[in-house]
Amino acid sequence: MKLKKFMFMVIMAALAVVLAACGGDKENSTETGNKGAGESRTFKISHVVQESHVWNATAVKFGEELEKLSNGRMKVQIFPASQLGTEADMVQQMETGAVEFAFLTNAYMSTREDSLNSWFMPYLFNNLDEAVAMRESEEAKEMLASLSSQGLLGLDFMFAGNRHVLMKDGFAETPEDLKGKKIRIIGSPAMQSYWEKVGAGPTAMPLPEVYTSLQTGVIDGIDIDLDALVTEKYYENAKYLTLTNQMTFPTVIVMSQSVYDQLPTEDQEIVKQAMKTAVDWGVQEAVAREKANLETLKSAGVEVLEEIDTTPFQAVSNEVKKEFSDKSEIVKSFIETVESK
Template identity: 65%
Template sequence: MKKMRIMRLLVMLSILVIILSACSGNNANGDEKSSEKGGDVYTFKVSHVTQESHVWHQTALKFGEELEKLSDGRMKLEIYPASQLGLEKDMAQQLETGSLDFGFLTNAYMSTRQDSLNAWFMPFTFKNLEEAVKMRESEAAKQMLEDLNSQGLVGLDFIFAGNRHILMKNGHVSSPQDLKGKKIRIIGSPAIQEFWEKVGAGPTAMPLSEVYTSLQTGVIDGIDIDLDALVTEKYYENAENLTLTNHITFPSVIVMSQKTYDKLTTEDQEIVKKALKAAADWGVQEAIQRENKNLEELKKHGVKVKELTDTSAFDSIAKEVKDKYAEKSPVIKKFLEEAKQ
């Protein structure tokens, strides 16, 4: 009898283990549970390269708020700013494997993986950030996002840090001649590299973490920079001559891991898309407002600001770059055509 009771107890314990295993699950990062309100509970991870004061981080915070609101608290977001999870190539690998759920990746890095994204870097296409933001809804921009599927990524949207300008240790810029032979820190992108080479400068790609001291020690003569990064990283402490050129714009490509996306129900996929769209809409408007605020902040810090109103000295260079990339990519060609409308 005693042996029979032990056997029954073992059988009941085995059944209990099977039931508990069936009831448990895994979300994108191993914490999925059932909500009392219905649906699974998720804690997603998102990473980016900027500081917490930057507009991209603020947009990520807004995304988290929207996720919680639209999911009735079932979805939360853990944010890892300032490259805490590694360089962007590391983030991309984590997205591909599903260990990272969302990435706000610079268009500079992503353009090295997908040629059509160089469209955003066609020189002197936008007079201001408002013009660039409108192209977020263009058919060409939507095609760029769709094409990311081949990389195991779900392209969701674009947000912006602002348009790019030129900060120099000595003097302002009115023509390519002012940049000839100058070592200019750039972001690593094929189109940007080519533009600066044709200008006659010495383009130097380096991580953000090295820019401050490189300006300070004279390793570089200037930087290609957006105003938000210029304020948040305080580069003006080592270079005071800012020329407002608007020579390119600087988006972030917001992507989601395909593996994470595929784990969600159709309803939860729609919640993610809706939350991200609301956050991105907020983020691009915040970026536009920051352009003026950041400019005033820089002036308060003694930065000498000059606007390049006549860009004709750069026309032939800009045309050469645009023609080359439009020939390489039908998406870039379409993007440039839509930008003229």
């Protein structure tokens, strides 16, 4: 009996040593695994355009960069074409942290932040390259910083191209060609003001309604960028495209501030670096697509007027610039910076 009791005590003591050693190894492993790294997670990204659009391609690129920089810990799931609701819904979801990232149209966001109307000042940019160059400007950084009051972290601006006019009947060379015409716009204070002053009837409507509205004659034309024109196939219902270049069209890339604040510092830096790399790639892709999309439209039988004299639009342009410069010092400074180059 004594021998059995002695052997039992020896076995229990040995077992305790083994368990202690295993516990120590586990503790050391946990500490090593957590050094400078956050948890594995999948972020949700929402936007309004189709999967073939350059904004979605940029979101995909961001996911690739994020996964690479985080050694696979961080991934993204993209919800295109308003799958999670309207842009107002997206902002609300970001406020609660239900969605972490969004590519929001500058048009919608300009209804929430006056300074974002800077991008929609008429005939400020001759081409997309000039607009892209202002992405790194102090004014652009101020615009992004202003979004913090809405619980959003402004990360960057990405572009779809400049805005042009597609009409069912004839080109848009002068304000007279547009007078009384129902032109679909995406809701924005600056866009609304411009088209009203031109003499057209600006009609705000979401993308999913535009195709049938053109088809049935509810609208006479649209204010559109070439990438959306190609991906949404609006040219099937209207054949006259005037390259007016009256405005550029960015997306404002934002992240939920509350989600960002919860990330470890290293992960915050990974997010910012991955997004910058993705947008650096995306803006060049947008410039390349501007040319490729034009060729696609010509091949599809669209009549294209590539150059117009913008002088007849100058008076309206000046009125809009003054209107919004009076509302925002950032808008005023943005215009001055571009026009001084």
